[in-house]
Amino acid sequence: MIVNRREILSTFGVAAATGIQSGAVASGSERINEMTVLSRIRNLDVVALFARDMPAMRRFYEDVMEFPLERELYPEWVEYRVGSSLVVMTRLGLMFHDAPTPPGSLSVMLAFKVAPKQVDECAAALVAKGIKLESPPTDQPWQHRTLFFRDPDGNVLEIYADI
Known part of the structure; x- marks a missing residue:
């Protein structure tokens, strides 16, 4: 046919x-x-995370990740500058009324690129702040050095470098 x-x-x-x-x-x-x-379309400018625990997520992204606060429109909508992108922290119900992701369920994975030697430095900084690594710095077969960990809502975060 x-x-x-x-x-x-x-x-x-x-x-x-x-x-x-x-x-x-x-x-x-x-x-x-x-x-x-x-x-x-050439850029991903904004990523919105729908937080289950807004105070814990804010502490994590501000204190652990040290992302600069771009602006706070109100307590349930904050924006962090990460390079040329914004990571927005909000809660369900402001714009969308979906059921929340159940606790323990992965919702999103975010990957942040750094220079090769910084992967190990970031791992040390995270461990010093009490963050459990899901995977320590590892050279992957796809030519990345990676480390994986989670935010308070269980989202997987990756810090990686091209190698």
């Missing part, structure tokens, strides 16, 4: 999302523009 591109796209709802009507034929340039607008 031979299937053309339009049939594949409409199967996955792309035709409806891009405004291509059934039976309509888009020109080459229209198709390229419609198909690549999302592929032009």
